Amino acid sequence: MSLFEKYPVSITNSLSGKKEVFTPLKSPFVGLYSCGPTVYNEVHLGNLRTFTAFDVVYRYLTHIGYKVRYVRNITDAGHLTNDAGEGVDRIEESARLEQLEPMEIVQKYTFSFHEVCRIFNILPPTIEPTATGHIVEQIEMVKKILANGYAYEVNGSVYFDVRKFMEKYKYGELSGRNIDDLLEGTRELDRQDEKRNAVDFAIWKAVSPNHIQRWPSPWGEGIPGWHLECSAMGTKYLGEQFDIHGGGMDLKFPHHECEIAQSIGAYGKTPVRYWMHSNMLTVNGEKMSKSKGNSFLPRELFTGTHPLLSKAYSPMAVRFFMLQSHYSSTLDFSNEALQAAEKGYKKLSNALSTLKKLDHPGVSGKQDEELLKLIDEAYRNMSDDFNTAKTLAVLFEMSSRINDIKSGNYKLTDLDSDTFQKFKSAYVTFMEDVLGLQEEGSQNHEVLDGVIRVMIELRKKARTDRNYTLSDKIRDDLKALGVQLMDGKDGEISYTIE
Template sequence: MIPPLRVYNTLSRQKEVFEPLAPPHVGMYVCGPTVYSDVHLGNVRTFLSFDIIYRYLKQQGYKVRYVRNITDVGHLLGETNEGEDRISQKARLENLEPMEVVQRYTNGFHEVMQQFNILPPSIEPAATGHIVEQIGLTQRLLEQGLAYEVNGSVYFDVSKYNQEHNYGKLSGRNVEELIANTRELEGQEIKRNPADFALWKKAQPEHIMRWPSPWGPGFPGWHLECTVMSTKYLGERFDIHGGGMDLKFPHHECEIAQSVGSCGVDPAKYWVHTNMVTINGQKMSKSLGNSILPSQFITGNHPLLDQPYSPMVLRFFMLQSHYASTLDISMEALQAAKKGYLKLMNGMRVLRNLEYSEQEGIEFNEKGAQQVKGLCDNCYRSMNDDFNTAQTIGHLFNLVKKINALQTGQLSTAELGREVFDQMKQTFISFTEEVLGLREELDLRPENLLEALLEVYRQAKEQKDYERVDQIRASLRNSGIVVKDMKQGIDWAYEE
């Protein structure tokens, strides 16, 4: 019997049976990109992890509303949500309109998501499209006595909130220690205590992105936008809230405080966090020279890379680790991932061409059939164990062995029986393509194939195999290509 789906909940710090609030509907909110810089591999890993969750829940028959926001304003520097908005900062540095910055990096983000076959969410709201709602939430928190206004800026009162609630329960932080250890930053003196975070910031005269509010021209804080957009599209309480582990504190902690303070309930039933990406055991950073963009992996254009690695090889590589574990990149691991990915794709090609057939004299093998059935069931068991893609891939590899045995004749479909054979085919294809999102990448560039065929044509001419020459000419002409025998060699042209 396959056990139910269990999810590790960061809030309770244990695996829990997944029970949606209103089955079969599932609401999932994931903190999306801040569009002021290029997408890095850590971003890809996070959104890939939730893509897997999204895909598997849908495969299991759930109706998933997946909301992933675009942070195009309000991402302030520092743990206490202070400093300059990063998009405004980027716009000023590059002498651009802020929305030019937003559009450029949003387009780049979507291109990377498509390359890695990451499905688009059901809804992708942007923070700038929800300013009115963010002002409204700030006003509610003021009315609840959990926020205060100082010189046109509004701050969340962490100490006041903590009198009745537990600020820090998600990350395990202690408020008193937070207050004691918070660095003194410029502007901190206007706050009641250093742990308070900005809901709305007064816009200085030089600040580009600003909106009118009851407290004067300003712009929202980063934490505020996710609370507004998640509750608008999923309700005050929904099923899954996720993001990278770096968002656990302060971002997600602040979201909980804002939701509890304004609505009286925790926003999400399950909190899910992905872990970081390292390279050769070190954190990726520009200062260390080991930060590699996804585009550089694909082209191979980086000193640390030995060769290009395609998006599907990288996707497969990331799926070989559980989303909550650290993913370490090495050239050896990438090369192994390339071999593993091709192994699955070859298994897929063989299986698609296999059909069930009864064979005279071959009897049904109960033990062998149960073994294959067990491998299929294990794919579900692994995914039901907190979306363990690494274990799932291992079971798919074991199925590849059976597929290869069927191809070579060492195993017969009749030995498995039609029911188990069909189950194997459906399970392997479904998990590889629909759940893991792996698709075949054919590096069969037309110019390379044409050159190879022209080389066969040259050899046929040299050997005076004119029948073969005529066959190649006719075949290419059917494809709209004319072979041209030139003095300087053999060339081709499009047929006019």
């Protein structure tokens, strides 16, 4: 029996608004798509929250035995900031601002995005398609939609005909929009628009002659509509219908709503069975966004240079901070909250390194139902709509048990070896593989480790000589450098690096 059968996953489906048991179309295969970044700028912490949320979804589904194909796109084709064709193209704008080719902009920020992902331990997806690499697929999709009568061409642009679509299908189901209201509110603006109705959206857009990014199409030179790329690439790699599509809450409308309409318009079936939306990261209760100017860059965290921060925070502390809340709730970002998260993370991380060094003595004790129950709970919590907050609570329980073992309050000889192995493997797996919380510091510094060991030996000697002035000096000086020594009961000294 596989883990996903033992702990069936339930997902809050944005489409129904309800928690539903997750059954993949072709178990054990799972198709997962999540909207990636538009690479015209550096990603900020709010963006990162969503990527982290779906990283955990991918990690957990994989861990419990599903074969996941995880597609996360890179939007590297520019789009006009509104569907009417006014506004600016972000990538072109950045290119002009930085005096670079659009391709250089896109390359630069794609690399930067990957670097940030690596730092935050966000795994690469199994496929990371780019919009510009799938122009052909997008043009083909536009052709299909035109052929099916759900789009019309005006002056080299192609628009999706929402009115026509609604004669046969529903539009607005995902976001709970009432189309009549939408039409009502925007009727005035329609006059000089190419669109038949305000709710129509571009699936192919003709661009002016001085626009740098452009591709030939049956309708003339232009760029694909923003919503189209996800539909085209999702279909190509995951099929006309697939299991999970995720993204930030702010993409629900119009982006995801349009995706649904396009796919139905092209293939006659609804593209996604489970829609997942992660909620916003807020600052003082307001959404973090570039346009509001309240966003934090990853770099500002590591260096502690942001005016709202009192110090620098490590990537893992930030990752822990995000996992402490459920993905569907807003999460408020503040210096205090980060400080608390840093300490909490350190506690779990310390227990992790302690546990890794522990081995069962081989003397057979008895089973411990409590420990086994904790493992079971961790799985139940994760299978319950990827509730990382509840899972972390269980890991804190476990870390207490680990510390009990370390301090001798709980003797390993009283525990049977099988239970211990299960417990150990569960804690390490949930921390590292499922939640992606790695140990920080200590490792990867062989020389430093050697040097600290030498200092520790000297301090031990000083202590046995009762030369506390010297032993305290060694400890205090190392502390000043960020190395914390801790005296164990058995006379052994361990250390952590800030």
